[in-house]
Amino acid sequence: MTKGRHTTEHWALVAETDALIELVAGSPGHGLARLDEAVERRGGDGGARRARARLARIRSLLHLSLSNPDGAAAVLARDLSDGPAARIERARVALSLGQTGTALNDLRAVSGAHLSTRQSAEAAAIDAAVLLRISATPRRTAAVQRLGALLDRSGLRLPLALLPDPDLARVVAALEAEGYAHVAAELPKRALIGDVEPDGLLSKRELAVLEQLMHTSSIAQIAAANVVSANTVKSQLRSIYRKLGVSNREDAIAVTVERHLLASVD
Template sequence: MTTVSPRDSSINGGVLPDAPVPEIDRSCVSRLAKAVEIADYAAAEEIARDSWFDLALSLRHGVAEALEPIPANELRGRPLLLMMLGMAYNVTPQQRAKGLRYFVAAVFAARSMRGRVRMTDRVLLLASESAAFRVIGRTGLSVRAARSALGALEALPAVERGSIPALPRIYAHLGTSLYYGGRVAEALSCFERGLAESPTQGYPLGFTNVAMLAGIHALAGDVHEAEAYLQSARGEPWTDVQRSWYSGTFYRIAEAIVALERFDTATARAHLDAMRHDRRTIEHWRAISATEALVALVDGRAAAGLVGMDAFAKLRGEEGRRPATVSSLAGVRSLLQLALGSTAAAATVLRSIDRGEAERYAGAARIALARGEHGAALHDSRVAAERACSSRTLAEAAAIEAAATLRVEGSRRRRPAIEHLAELLLSTGMRLPVTMLPPADYAAVCAELTRFGYDELRQELPERPILTFDAPEAVLTEAELTVLDAMRRHPSITSIAGDLRLSVNTVKSHRRNIYRKLQVNTRDAAVAVGLDRQLLISTE
């Protein structure tokens, strides 16, 4: 049995806990070094093949040093060793560029030797290629490699497939690449296959598969599905180590989300605190950040949640500022801004989400409801429901539609809207979506749940909603926001007009509206208020 340092890292950037992990055989590193020392590169390649994941989990323990003496002309013909060397360099930030060169070299070597590379080696290479591209943010290439690896696996006879080391882990890597590439259904299928390949005897592999299945379902709002996988993950053959280190990240997220659906923030925090990882390198950081923020939101600490998200993003450096990252976290940020009473800031945050996304429409509908614009809330909630790709977004849209419908006196849609919402909540196990309504709307929806025979569901909801809203603020139009942003960059109306290709009179008209709505009298004051309300993004 080997004790692993907390600084150890897998090719996915996950960090292992300071606890015994019996599946890791560190002797493979010394055997690899010995084979290279005597120039037996074929033996080194065989060790890499047979101990692929032991080496991948030992990258900080001399793998690069063991492989570096191999001459370049020998490496060019051994893609497995090239990929392993690239992985070894990738775990050190200052050497990641070098690691990427080896990744690329391994890919080209494997393609040029396509007819001479074993199919089992091809699977390992494609799985590692997929993980490598995923880690550096090239999700399209990552998905393509993952699909190729799955195709290669399916083409293998059962005997050969069974000879691949740690097959459940390969499925876990491929499923993770598909998930982060937006192919959720394919990812779930892949994790199911990985779970099916988990051995029934000896040290259990494949925990990542059951953890990802639980976490993805919980985040998507399929709470009952998540609970079924959690039931499996909580007991044998899985271990506490697996539940706390990198492989258990989505298990802990699932436990936290399920606890939040019961409004149990203490249990949710306990599961998040049980994670053992390096926040600077863990690839699942966005899911962790969003879940932590939701816990703070349900706990009535929206400001703390927003500060925590900002700190996490700052810790990730450039990755935390990427448009895709900002977009993926915008929905939660918008909720936090609403909880702080700023519909304007909440609306501005939503602008980073693609216009066609259901989450953007659901957020816009919630903001419209908070502003008293129930017509717009009805429209946007219905668009969100039509485009929803998850049960959670569908339930949030249904809750907003029900609330907006209740505002329309004599509407015949009252009962159908309430029943649709109630049945969605009961069938999925969610409770949070209905609590994210303005207080008056929440009270009205709860009363109608009781009226139409859903009193048991009503009793599971808290007395007060999670979000509270101040009086509606004056809202800047898209054109006014554009002019306000230009006012920050240009000192005169003429230069603003030139930059935006508008007439001077049009700019003056927009400026008057901006001053009136923000209740200011000068350009500097307007920009200051815009930054304070997060209508503009500070460049400092």
């Protein structure tokens, strides 16, 4: 019976569904293995561009659930053409890494696109999660209300469960505050997507620069404190901003506080 399911023309849909069931059940490793088996069973069809694109989203989600954002990003870059679907999934990866600026940029790119109900809800969930991570903005409440309305009308709940664990708690609390407690009432006790630990995100030298950046914006002062050249500090700041997904000092400070990046430095 199993063999027959994977020999139909809809084999990719079947494989995607099987992998999603494993993900929701808390077995992403098993889900990824089953997905690979299904692709291998199809031979040449399994490696076809269309099939890879169809399975890119679930494969990326499985990697994220296994706390492997690099693997998730590689899958999206290799198998999914640039478009709304890719942008939403890239925003999810960026969110899991704490790269709020990158996530917002990807979501901004799909703001005027025609999206399915599921895509709209997932984009709204990521958008609300990002805004709840950074300093308060006038758009935060509106984003939470929009998410609540989308989930209420559609009956979808998976867009919430596919948020990183710390974000899920924040978004659920925000929804409850806006009168949408019922949309999160039957969620799993844990998020399906783990959060990437901040350890290892920045090098020791970058952490030293970041620590000084918390106190001053002066390149010269940061360089003096770390006994390096101003050019070295500029290079390290570019790397820090890129890794954090931000473009300025204020956002870097916000992400640092949110993710407790300097907790082990003191």
